[in-house]
Amino acid sequence: MANFPLPTPHDVARARERFLSAGEEAEGAVRETILASWRRSRFWGVEVDRLEPPHQPDVDSDGPLMRAARPVLERLEREIADMPLSVILTDAHALVLHRRTGERSLNAHLDAVSLAPGFSYAEQFVGTNGIGTALEERKAAHVFGHEHFSERLQLLSCAGAPIRNLLTGRIEGVIDITCWRDDASPLMRVLVQEAARDIERRLLEQSSKRERILLQEFLARCRRTKKPVLCMGDNLIITNSSAAHLLDPNDHVILRETVAELLASRYRTDVQVNLSRGQTAKLRFHRVPGPTGTAGAVVEIDIMPRTSSFRTETEPPDTWLPGLVGRSPAWTGVCQKVSAHCRTRTSLLLIGEPGVGKFALVQAAHRQFFPASCLSVFDAAACKADAPEEWLREVEAWLTGTDSTVVLRHLDRLDPTAMRRLGNVLGREGKHRPWIVGTFTTDASAGLASAGADGLLCHFSATVTVPPSRHRIADVWDLVPALLERHTRGREVGCAPEALRILLRCQWPGNVAQLDRALQFALSRRSAGGRIQPQDLPPECHVVSRRVLTPWESLERDAIVTALIEAGGNREKAAMSLGISRATIYRKINTYGIVLDAPQK
Numbered sequence: 001m002a003n004f005p006l007p008t009p010h011d012v013a014r015a016r017e018r019f020l021s022a023g024e025e026a027e028g029a030v031r032e033t034i035l036a037s038w039r040r041s042r043f044w045g046v047e048v049d050r051l052e053p054p055h056q057p058d059v060d061s062d063g064p065l066m067r068a069a070r071p072v073l074e075r076l077e078r079e080i081a082d083m084p085l086s087v088i089l090t091d092a093h094a095l096v097l098h099r100r101t102g103e104r105s106l107n108a109h110l111d112a113v114s115l116a117p118g119f120s121y122a123e124q125f126v127g128t129n130g131i132g133t134a135l136e137e138r139k140a141a142h143v144f145g146h147e148h149f150s151e152r153l154q155l156l157s158c159a160g161a162p163i164r165n166l167l168t169g170r171i172e173g174v175i176d177i178t179c180w181r182d183d184a185s186p187l188m189r190v191l192v193q194e195a196a197r198d199i200e201r202r203l204l205e206q207s208s209k210r211e212r213i214l215l216q217e218f219l220a221r222c223r224r225t226k227k228p229v230l231c232m233g234d235n236l237i238i239t240n241s242s243a244a245h246l247l248d249p250n251d252h253v254i255l256r257e258t259v260a261e262l263l264a265s266r267y268r269t270d271v272q273v274n275l276s277r278g279q280t281a282k283l284r285f286h287r288v289p290g291p292t293g294t295a296g297a298v299v300e301i302d303i304m305p306r307t308s309s310f311r312t313e314t315e316p317p318d319t320w321l322p323g324l325v326g327r328s329p330a331w332t333g334v335c336q337k338v339s340a341h342c343r344t345r346t347s348l349l350l351i352g353e354p355g356v357g358k359f360a361l362v363q364a365a366h367r368q369f370f371p372a373s374c375l376s377v378f379d380a381a382a383c384k385a386d387a388p389e390e391w392l393r394e395v396e397a398w399l400t401g402t403d404s405t406v407v408l409r410h411l412d413r414l415d416p417t418a419m420r421r422l423g424n425v426l427g428r429e430g431k432h433r434p435w436i437v438g439t440f441t442t443d444a445s446a447g448l449a450s451a452g453a454d455g456l457l458c459h460f461s462a463t464v465t466v467p468p469s470r471h472r473i474a475d476v477w478d479l480v481p482a483l484l485e486r487h488t489r490g491r492e493v494g495c496a497p498e499a500l501r502i503l504l505r506c507q508w509p510g511n512v513a514q515l516d517r518a519l520q521f522a523l524s525r526r527s528a529g530g531r532i533q534p535q536d537l538p539p540e541c542h543v544v545s546r547r548v549l550t551p552w553e554s555l556e557r558d559a560i561v562t563a564l565i566e567a568g569g570n571r572e573k574a575a576m577s578l579g580i581s582r583a584t585i586y587r588k589i590n591t592y593g594i595v596l597d598a599p600q601k
C-alpha cells in the first residue's frame with residue numbers, strides 16, 4: 001500500500017494526457033502499476049481512441065471454470081441486484097465468459113465498449129483495465145476512471161482478481177466488478193479477491209479424481225528423474241522446473257498436440273519431436289490409467305545431442321533401402337521389417353498417414369531383393385464402387401499368375417463389400433506366389449492406427465505401421481537434400497540454415513509428400529538459384545499448430561502469412577494491406593499459431 005496520498009482523479013487525468021501526448025512519465029502523479037500498464041499498452045500499440053477487442057463467438061460457458069464459478073457469481077449477483085455494478089468472469093486470456101449487470105444504463109454502456117461475452121479484454125487489445133492488467137500483473141488490480149488507457153473506458157472503474165488452479169498454480173481466469181467511475185470504491189478489490197478465493201476452492205473440490213491420480217504419477221516420476229517431465233490431462237498441463245525452463249509457448253502447442261495424438265491412438269512408443277529452439281527431443285510417453293479410462297499422460301523429455309546446422313556424415317546403416325533416406329531409429333526399424341518380409345515374401349499390410357513413404361518402401365525393397373522381376377501396382381482408387389468386379393478380376397489374375405511383387409495401394413478406399421471380396425481373392429492359392437503388399441492410408445487426424453484397417457489384417461501375414469514424419473523429425477535432415485536433388489538435377493540449390501530450422505520445426509501432417517511439395521514450392525521461387533530462404537517456404541511452414549483447418553481457414557492463414565512476410569514481419573503493415581484491424585491480425589496470428597522467426601525481407 002502506498003503511504004502517500006493517492007493521486008486525485010484530476011492529477012491522473014493530467015498525467016495521462018501528458019503521457020499520451022508527450023510521452024512524459026510524471027512520477028507520483030499516478031500509481032506505479034498503472035504507469036507500468038500504460039507503458040505496456042503503448043508497447044502493444046493500443047490505440048487510445050479506438051476500442052476494437054477481438055471477438056470469439058464460441059465461449060466455453062460450461063467449462064470447469066464456469067461450473068466452479070456459477071454459485072459464487074449467483075451469490076454476488078444477488079448482492080448487487082439493482083446496483084450500478086456489473087460482475088464479469090473471463091478465462092485466462094481475458095475472454096469474457098459471463099457478465100451480469102445490475103443497472104440498465106451501465107449494461108448498455110458495457111455493450112457499447114464491447115465488455116461483453118465473447119470479447120477479449122486483454123491489455124494488448126484494449127490497454128490498461130481491471131481484467132487485462134490483473135492478468136499481466138498476476139494479482140488483483142483496480143483501475144479507476146482516467147487510469148484506463150483507452151479514451152472509451154474513461155467513464156468506468158473496475159477491479160479484477162485472477163483465479164488460480166490451486167493444484168497447478170496456473171491462472172484459470174479473472175473475476176471482475178465494473179461500475180461507473182464515480183461509484184468506484186476500493187472495497188471492490190476486496191470483494192473480487194474474496195470471490196476469486198471462493199472460486200479457487202470450488203475448482204479444487206471439483207478437480208476430479210483423475211487429476212489427483214495424474215498429479216501423483218507426475219510427482220512420483222519427478223522424484224525419480226531430474227529430466228524435464230510434463231504431465232497432461234483433460235484440462236491440465238504441468239511441467240517440472242527443468243521442463244518449464246526448456247519449453248517455450250510454441251513447444252507447448254507441439255507437445256500438447258503430440259501427446260493428445262498419442263493418447264488417442266494405440267501407438268505406444270517413444271517419439272521424437274523438434275522443439276522450436278532447434279533441439280530434438282525424445283518423448284518417453286507413459287499413459288496413466290484413471291478410475292474410468294485414461295487419466296492422461298506423463299511424458300519424460302530426453303534432449304538428443306545437438307547437431308549443428310550441418311550434421312556430420314555417418315555411414316548409412318545397412319537397413320537403408322535404395323533411393324530412401326532417413327536414419328532415425330523409427331524409420332530404420334521400419335526399413336528392417338519391410339526388408340525381412342520382402343526377403344521371405346511374407347504378405348504385408350503397410351499402414352500409415354498419407355505421404356509417409358509406404359509405396360516408396362515397397363518399391364525400394366522390391367528393387368533391392370528382386371531387381372530382375374516386375375512390380376505390379378493396383379490402386380484401389382481405380383476400383384469402381386458400383387462395379388468392383390473388373391478391378392478384383394485383374395488383381396486375381398496377377399496374384400495367381402506371377403511370382404513378381406504385387407502392390408495393392410490405397411486399400412482404405414475400398415468399401416466393406418469390396419474388402420471382403422478382396423479377402424477371398426487373397427485367400428485363394430495360385431501356382432505362383434508373388435510378394436503381396438497392401439498399403440492402407442490412415443487419416444492424419446485419426447492417429448496412427450485406424451479401425452478401418454482391422455478388417456484387412458487377417459488377410460495379410462504381417463502388418464507394419466510407418467510412423468508419421470513428426471515422430472521421426474530428425475529424418476528431415478536427410479530428406480531435404482535428397483528431395484532437392486531429385487528436383488534440381490545439375491543445379492546447385494541448398495537450404496539456408498534458417499530455412500532448415502523452420503523445416504525441422506514443422507509438424508508435416510502431409511508427411512514426406514508435403515515436405516516434398518514445400519521444397520518444390522520454394523524452388524519455384526528460387527529460379528535464379530541461391531539457397532532456399534525462410535521467405536521462400538510456403539505459408540503452412542510458418543505455423544506451429546497442426547489443427548486441421550477448413551479450406552477457408554487455410555486460405556485466410558496463407559493470406560496472413562504472405563502479408564506478414566511481405567511486410568517484413570510488421571503486423572500493423574500486414575493488417576493494413578489485408579484491410580483488417582490490428583486486433584484482428586493479432587488474434588488470427590494466435591489462432592493459427594503463426595510464427596515468423598527473424599524479420600523477413
Ligand SMILES: Nc1ncnc2c1ncn2[C@@H]1O[C@H](COP(=O)(O)OP(=O)(O)OP(=O)(O)O)[C@@H](O)[C@H]1O
Nearest residue numbers: 323324325326354355356357358359360441512513
Ligand atoms: N525415406 C524417404 N526417402 C526418400 N523419399 C521418400 C521417403 N519417404 C517418402 N519419400 C517420398 O515421398 C513421397 C511420398 O511417398 P509415398 O508415395 O510412398 O507415400 P505413401 O505413404 O504411399 O502415401 P499415400 O498413402 O498418400 O499414397 C514420394 O515421392 C516418395 O518418394
